[in-house]
Amino acid sequence: MQSGITRRKAVGSLGAAAAGMFLGRPARGNVPAPAAPVAIGKCTSYEPSELLPVLEGMFDKLGGLGKLVKGKTVAIKLNFNGGSTVRLGYHPLGDSHWANPNLICAVMSLMTKAGVKRVRLVECAPIPWTTPFEEYFLEANWNVHDFISSAPIVEFENTNYLNSAKKLSRITVPNGGLLFPAYDVNHSYVDCDVFVSIAKCKDHGTTGVSTVMKNQFGITPLVAYGNFAGKWEDNDLVAGIDRIRILHQGAGQPAFGAPAELDPKSPRDDGYRVCRAIADLVAARPIHLAITDGVTSMSGGQTPNPSLTFVKPNWIVAGTNVVNTSAVTMAAMNYNPMGQKGEMPFNRCDNKLRLAEQLGVGTCDLSRIEVVGRSIKEVVFDFKTLREKRPAGFNGFGGGRRGGQRGGEPGGPPYGPPDGPPGGGRN
Amino acid sequence: MRWLAGPLDIGQREKKEGFTAKSKEVLEHWLDPAVLEILRGTPVNCLVVSWAAGLPADAEQRKALAPLLAQGKSAGLSFVGLVEGQANQAAAVESARAAGLAAVMMEGEVPNAGLPILPLAANPHLPWNSSSPVLVAKGNVWPGIASQGLNSQDWRRAADTQAAGPTSEPWIDSNGWFLRLAKVYAPSKIPWLLFDPPGGANVVLADAYRRAITDSGSFCGRWVVSLDDALRASLAQKEQAALDTWKSIAGALAFFAQHSQWETNSPVGVVGVISDFSGANETIGTETLNLMVRSNVPFRIIEKSKLATAPLTGFKALISVDEAMPEPAARKRLLDFARQGGALLVSQSWKGEGGTPTGVAHPRLDLRKLGKGKFAVCKDEAPDPYMVARDIHVLLGRASDLSRFFNLSAFLSAHTAAPGGASALLQIINFAGSSRFSASQVTVWFPQQYRAARMWTLGSEAPVELKLEPENTGMDVQIPGISPYAAVEVALQKLA
Numbered sequence: 029m030q031s032g033i034t035r036r037k038a039v040g041s042l043g044a045a046a047a048g049m050f051l052g053r054p055a056r057g058n059v060p061a062p063a064a065p066v067a068i069g070k071c072t073s074y075e076p077s078e079l080l081p082v083l084e085g086m087f088d089k090l091g092g093l094g095k096l097v098k099g100k101t102v103a104i105k106l107n108f109n110g111g112s113t114v115r116l117g118y119h120p121l122g123d124s125h126w127a128n129p130n131l132i133c134a135v136m137s138l139m140t141k142a143g144v145k146r147v148r149l150v151e152c153a154p155i156p157w158t159t160p161f162e163e164y165f166l167e168a169n170w171n172v173h174d175f176i177s178s179a180p181i182v183e184f185e186n187t188n189y190l191n192s193a194k195k196l197s198r199i200t201v202p203n204g205g206l207l208f209p210a211y212d213v214n215h216s217y218v219d220c221d222v223f224v225s226i227a228k229c230k231d232h233g234t235t236g237v238s239t240v241m242k243n244q245f246g247i248t249p250l251v252a253y254g255n256f257a258g259k260w261e262d263n264d265l266v267a268g269i270d271r272i273r274i275l276h277q278g279a280g281q282p283a284f285g286a287p288a289e290l291d292p293k294s295p296r297d298d299g300y301r302v303c304r305a306i307a308d309l310v311a312a313r314p315i316h317l318a319i320t321d322g323v324t325s326m327s328g329g330q331t332p333n334p335s336l337t338f339v340k341p342n343w344i345v346a347g348t349n350v351v352n353t354s355a356v357t358m359a360a361m362n363y364n365p366m367g368q369k370g371e372m373p374f375n376r377c378d379n380k381l382r383l384a385e386q387l388g389v390g391t392c393d394l395s396r397i398e399v400v401g402r403s404i405k406e407v408v409f410d411f412k413t414l415r416e417k418r419p420a421g422f423n424g425f426g427g428g429r430r431g432g433q434r435g436g437e438p439g440g441p442p443y444g445p446p447d448g449p450p451g452g453g454r455n
Numbered sequence: 456m457r458w459l460a461g462p463l464d465i466g467q468r469e470k471k472e473g474f475t476a477k478s479k480e481v482l483e484h485w486l487d488p489a490v491l492e493i494l495r496g497t498p499v500n501c502l503v504v505s506w507a508a509g510l511p512a513d514a515e516q517r518k519a520l521a522p523l524l525a526q527g528k529s530a531g532l533s534f535v536g537l538v539e540g541q542a543n544q545a546a547a548v549e550s551a552r553a554a555g556l557a558a559v560m561m562e563g564e565v566p567n568a569g570l571p572i573l574p575l576a577a578n579p580h581l582p583w584n585s586s587s588p589v590l591v592a593k594g595n596v597w598p599g600i601a602s603q604g605l606n607s608q609d610w611r612r613a614a615d616t617q618a619a620g621p622t623s624e625p626w627i628d629s630n631g632w633f634l635r636l637a638k639v640y641a642p643s644k645i646p647w648l649l650f651d652p653p654g655g656a657n658v659v660l661a662d663a664y665r666r667a668i669t670d671s672g673s674f675c676g677r678w679v680v681s682l683d684d685a686l687r688a689s690l691a692q693k694e695q696a697a698l699d700t701w702k703s704i705a706g707a708l709a710f711f712a713q714h715s716q717w718e719t720n721s722p723v724g725v726v727g728v729i730s731d732f733s734g735a736n737e738t739i740g741t742e743t744l745n746l747m748v749r750s751n752v753p754f755r756i757i758e759k760s761k762l763a764t765a766p767l768t769g770f771k772a773l774i775s776v777d778e779a780m781p782e783p784a785a786r787k788r789l790l791d792f793a794r795q796g797g798a799l800l801v802s803q804s805w806k807g808e809g810g811t812p813t814g815v816a817h818p819r820l821d822l823r824k825l826g827k828g829k830f831a832v833c834k835d836e837a838p839d840p841y842m843v844a845r846d847i848h849v850l851l852g853r854a855s856d857l858s859r860f861f862n863l864s865a866f867l868s869a870h871t872a873a874p875g876g877a878s879a880l881l882q883i884i885n886f887a888g889s890s891r892f893s894a895s896q897v898t899v900w901f902p903q904q905y906r907a908a909r910m911w912t913l914g915s916e917a918p919v920e921l922k923l924e925p926e927n928t929g930m931d932v933q934i935p936g937i938s939p940y941a942a943v944e945v946a947l948q949k950l951a
Contacts, residue, residue: 113859113860113861113862113863114861114862115861115862115896115898117896118896118898118924118931118933120926120931158817158818158846158849159849160849163849163852163853166852166853166854166856166859167853167859169859169861169900169926169927170927171927171928172854262842262845263818263819264817264818264819334895334896
């Protein structure tokens, strides 16, 4: 593998926020937010024969996986949003709103080739703690054996719960945080050498788009941040199916001993709050490798409903800095990653990329980000125009009736009013 | 079909809340033989009329029914008299025989009746060994989302009164569990179910009736169709909306009559539920069946009395949560089943029967390893059947799923195999409402590499071929919509 990345760059990109904290001074101010190369790969299917060479080429351009994962324990944050039994039409979940399982397995295989020691697949799944996390994969009709056979040691951790740990682990936001000073999460987000986020690229009502940054919102466990955090159903299922009450609306404070928010008098508007929580979280838990799945996806919303459109952007974006990667992904979706509130897609929210940039995580200024592999112009897929053309009453975002067979975050069944997604699943 | 009409029905209902002059008028109107016209061209060939209840109106009822009986019999209809309450059963049977009724249904027996008696009992206490080919069960539920909800519209209630399970899934009332049990205890008999639509201010929609018919039909039973007061009133007035509703009800009845061969299918399932379903075990046994149906995990019933010799072939998990353990030989069979790799979930009485703790914490089960298998002992003396149904699925593991459903929320399914196993049939009842998001573009995944799939829906003359897509080593079957019922037939070869 060829390395095009220096150690200095790597340190800057792999943990800018952490570095800032170590230095004991704000990462903001005159210090420019880090920039690291972002790779774009053209990929037209999820066939391993196409995925593997495309991804390997992209990782090589980022400096090679070996430096990152050799001999290491890697945690991969999945993107289980929208319910395990809710599909966009007949499309399997990995084609529309979850990162595709073949892509995840391909990344794991390449990590194995690069010498990874262990891969831990992590996500907050709304199932009882007595149910093995793998069962949720099966419920979504994913083949667990494909994952198990893709790395030397594969572990599955439902991070809604403590599991083997005695308590949640605290991750502190450098420089104080925007919404919370710190967050309590499952130990797996701390007990790993390398943290990877693999997410689908989608539109998102509350925060503009849902890609690798938004994926970080899902590391917050329902035991502490769920609607009825601290309460239990059935002895083994946390009550409440999403984070609307505490994180979106600020109608309550986290449970389970998690830190309270910084300013209870701050706006209770989710367009203000969720983007700040995301910025906090990407600063508090640095992402070492961010991968956006844009091979196939959907336009118009984050959880399936019949009003959304299945799309084939045919690309993958990967980078070692999550904000940089998110910025390039947004550009590949034909959105302005530096857009202000009120500008599509940040129609009613602050720009989470800029907030994270202020925290020193990474820049969203495309002029400062080196794009390697394919160019943005070569691959751009126009999510923006599709979104602008959506008929009135089909905004595809938020407000859906929740409940259903499991519901929640991920969401519930396909029923609800026409102005909201089926069964919720907003996160 | 339950044909409410005449003085006896008036007498039994007039003291109930909500009975009005209009209600009385409708019950009188339905004595008119002209109303029988609605049955023309429908599969309804038998009417159940109130015959005796030990009330003063009994005699008047028989007299009032005479013209209806005469007209109906000349049109080829059979009549069954319902005898209930404090009626003199022998006298009631004799009068029924004299009036030319085809049978009576009642609790108890009358020696030398001279007329078929259809045994009537509250479920599940039916006289399974009766010589009657038909058994009639009362005490059934109106199938639908519990409390109220999408099978009816009660304008006085707030939407938040809708019942839900502990994890927010809709709580569906169904008689499927009882029909599954009836198929085991009396495989050659036809269970008739008595239940009425919701009363009061509920407006019962056509789809709610069709769900009631499909809930019985999918599990090989017959609902004795009973119409709500408002529909009967509107039908008597020949209102078009009511006639349309009736037409859809009749269409659903015709559908199951046309597909009666499906009743020869056998339930499939890798989970076995073992119980005697009686005495101290009645509640836990029957509720476990009820919750298994609701969980859509295919199962088969094993009678505890036959456990020592019952074949356990094809089972991967067994539930035995009766209060007491089975007798020693049967107990050994179950423990051997686990030792050989099966999953066994048992009641607290099995504590100390063996296995080594797995060390995995669980709030309800003592999880143990036994040989190659799993041995789970309930910690609670009276386990919650909802949890039993859920826990067995986890213990079994979804890797053993026989089907997986996508874009369905409130639904029930009945999974059976045709004799010889050439094809399988998955009947799905959708209990969700008719919003645009309900049950469109449904996918059912099967682990088998099926090559053919077709779908029957209520009112369809011919099946529709369904598209199959390979997915996760099995096959996705794509179903355009389920409103409110679909029967999906799948096969490894081309379907005849």
